[in-house]
Structures are given as C-alpha cells and as structure tokens.
Amino acid sequence: MRVLLIxxxxxxxxxxxxxxxxxxxxxxxxxxxxxxxxxxxxxYDAWLVDWNLPDGSGVQWLSAQxxxxxxxxxxxxxxxxxxxxxxxxxxxxxDDYLVKPFAPExxxxxxxxxxxxxxxxxxxxxxxxxxLNLAAKQAWLRDVEVELTSREWAILEALVLRSGRVISRHxxxxxxxxxxxxxxxxxxxxxxxxxxxxxxxxxxxxxRGMGYRIRQNAQ
Numbered sequence: 001m002r003v004l005l006i007x008x009x010x011x012x013x014x015x016x017x018x019x020x021x022x023x024x025x026x027x028x029x030x031x032x033x034x035x036x037x038x039x040x041x042x043x044y045d046a047w048l049v050d051w052n053l054p055d056g057s058g059v060q061w062l063s064a065q066x067x068x069x070x071x072x073x074x075x076x077x078x079x080x081x082x083x084x085x086x087x088x089x090x091x092x093x094x095d096d097y098l099v100k101p102f103a104p105e106x107x108x109x110x111x112x113x114x115x116x117x118x119x120x121x122x123x124x125x126x127x128x129x130x131x132l133n134l135a136a137k138q139a140w141l142r143d144v145e146v147e148l149t150s151r152e153w154a155i156l157e158a159l160v161l162r163s164g165r166v167i168s169r170h171x172x173x174x175x176x177x178x179x180x181x182x183x184x185x186x187x188x189x190x191x192x193x194x195x196x197x198x199x200x201x202x203x204x205x206x207x208r209g210m211g212y213r214i215r216q217n218a219q
Contacts, residue, residue, distance in 0.1 A: 025108075046072065152195050
C-alpha cells in the first residue's frame with residue numbers, strides 16, 4: 001500500500017516513514033504543501049496530513065482536494081486536541097484524526113482498519129483454488145502456502161483492494177514502486193509473470209491497452 005506523508009517535523013517525518021516502510025507500506029514523504037501539490041493526482045491508498053505546515057494548513061489543503069472530487073482516504077496528524085479541532089478536521093474531509101504524540105503502531109493499526117472499511121472486502125478471499133488472507137499477507141494454491149516476494153504481494157494486494165477495476169500499468173508502478181517507479185520500466189511485467197507462475201495464469205487478467213485486473217469470481 002502506498003501512502004503520502006505530509007509532515008514538516010524532520011524527526012517525526014523520518015520516524016514515521018521508516019516505521020511504515022518496515023511495516024510494509026510504500027511512503028512518499030513531503031515537508032510542505034508545495035511538494036505535495038505535484039503528487040495529489042498520484043494513486044495513493046491514503047494521505048497522512050499534518051495540520052500546520054510551513055506554507056499553509058493541511059486541513060485546508062485536504063478540504064480543497066475533496067472539493068475537486070479526490071476521495072483518497074486521509075488522516076489528520078496534529079497536536080491540536082480540542083473537540084472543535086477534531087470536528088473541523090473531520091468535517092474538512094479527514095477519515096481519521098490522530099493527536100500528537102502518538103505511537104506509530106497505532107497509526108499503522110488505524111491504517112489497516114481504514115483499508116478494511118474502504119475496500120469493502122473480507123480479509124480472506126478465494127478464487128477457485130487460490131486463497132488470500134489480506135491481513136496476514138498469505139497466499140495459498142490448492143491449500144499449499146505460496147511464498148510471494150514483497151513486491152509480488154504489493155501488486156496482488158493493489159489489484160485485490162480494487163477488485164472490479166482495471167488498474168493501469170502506470171498506476172500499478174506508482175502504487176508498488178512509489179517515487180522509484182521510473183527506475184525499473186519492466187518491473188511490473190516481471191512481477192505479474194511471476195505471480196501467474198505461482199498462482200495460475202487466470203487469476204490476473206490483462207485488459208489489452210488498459211492494464212490489469214483481478215479475476216471477478218471471488219468468493
């Protein structure tokens with residue numbers, strides 16, 4: 001899962017980036033709204049937004065994203081702990097609100113809970129002989145666990161959480177590789193090939209000229 005972190009505190013930003021990266025997320029970290037504006041159209045699974053930033057209000061930035069129709073789930077991260085502040089943050093478009101200081105483990109748990117809600121899916125999904133446990137990041141083929149690399153799982157997870165939608169190769173690159181996408185132009189093709197070798201050739205469909213999608217008969 002790919003998240004955009006907008007946080008100007010160097011220690012907190014680096015700490016959250018490093019913790020979430022170790023926890024399996026791909027994190028793009030910006031220290032200002034001016035940096036974040038160039039990334040607003042990128043395919044993120046969540047935005048993590050500080051309220052007070054050097055060049056403006058993260059809450060106002062979030063409200064502006066909602067006004068133009070962007071629906072990416074968002075957290076407000078702030079030291080402002082009044083009830084009125086919480087209400088303003090949530091009414092501006094935040095899906096959750098965390099008061100600093102907070103444990104990064106709690107943020108990660110809240111992200112997992114948010115993804116479960118927004119994905120509208122059970123943690124365990126099945127396609128014929130293939131079963132996936134989204135929470136445990138496990139895959140089975142005919143009841144035998146299949147070992148996937150972190151990149152292979154990230155691609156599979158991105159497709160499963162967007163079941164029913166065709167995901168372009170560019171968006172998969174951005175979701176899985178983040179800002180490093182341009183460094184490996186054929187990485188997605190290689191990982192898709194490996195997933196088909198491990199889990200069968202019909203689980204991931206190629207939609208010619210558009211991208212990829214997960215097979216639709218999930219149980």
